[in-house]
Amino acid sequence: DTGVSQNPRHKITKRGQNVTFRCDPISEHNRLYWYRQTLGQGPEFLTYFQNEAQLEKSRLLSDRFSAERPKGSFSTLEIQRTEQGDSAMYLCASSLTLGGATNEKLFFGSGTQLSVL
Amino acid sequence: RKEVEQDPGPFNVPEGATVAFNCTYSNSASQSFFWYRQDCRKEPKLLMSVYSSGNEDGRFTAQLNRASQYISLLIRDSKLSDSATYLCVVSGATNKLIFGTGTLLAVQP
Numbered sequence: 001d002t003g004v005s006q007n008p009r010h011k012i013t014k015r016g017q018n019v020t021f022r023c024d025p026i027s028e029h030n031r032l033y034w035y036r037q038t039l040g041q042g043p044e045f046l047t048y049f050q051n052e053a054q055l056e057k058s059r060l061l062s063d064r065f066s067a068e069r070p071k072g073s074f075s076t077l078e079i080q081r082t083e084q085g086d087s088a089m090y091l092c093a094s095s096l097t098l099g100g101a102t103n104e105k106l107f108f109g110s111g112t113q114l115s116v117l
Numbered sequence: 118r119k120e121v122e123q124d125p126g127p128f129n130v131p132e133g134a135t136v137a138f139n140c141t142y143s144n145s146a147s148q149s150f151f152w153y154r155q156d157c158r159k160e161p162k163l164l165m166s167v168y169s170s171g172n173e174d175g176r177f178t179a180q181l182n183r184a185s186q187y188i189s190l191l192i193r194d195s196k197l198s199d200s201a202t203y204l205c206v207v208s209g210a211t212n213k214l215i216f217g218t219g220t221l222l223a224v225q226p
Contacts (some may be wrong), residue, residue: 105151
């Protein structure tokens with residue numbers, strides 16, 4: 001399967017614990033996005049990378065959230081000291097953006113469903 | 118004001134009907150526009166890009182109005198399989214892609 005892969009598919013944790021999610025993008029894609037989605041809402045932007053550089057992080061994101069893409073391939077999203085409000089689907093997407101091209105198409109993984117008890 | 122706004126619906130239409138969704142965006146400098154489709158409990162998938170001149174793909178037509186900062190999606194001859202949430206996506210100030218809340222379409226037999 002050469003699509004975007006996310007692990008784990010589901011994560012149940014207790015409030016206060018740390019969790020880490022992994023995303024493996026499509027191999028030739030240089031951009032990688034993290035989004036969060038709750039029921040009845042569209043995906044909410046969290047952060048994105050171009051190769052290994054983190055270009056932007058949402059101002060709505062607290063310091064408990066951190067993301068890395070150390071070699072410009074896979075990415076991890078860590079949430080420290082989880083809260084019940086962190087419960088959501090965490091979606092990863094990748095795209096290939098060339099030069100100043102604006103026609104960027106995202107390919108999503110199946111997501112990681114986080115439940116904080 | 119949200120950067121991308123959509124009517125959440127739901128839109129309940131009979132098979133064969135024509136239905137239109139609108140989406141407004143706040144950043145006049147946005148360059149890229151898309152419609153994504155999301156089935157229940159699935160990830161979003163690209164439905165179509167939206168070009169300045171308007172574009173059509175089978176029963177689906179997308180249009181962009183830069184002056185009024187809105188995009189639209191028209192679905193003709195609705196099928197049961199069109200039932201899904203339709204997400205409007207616009208590039209933001211730093212070229213990140215921003216999603217609307219989505220519009221739920223339910224096509225009834």
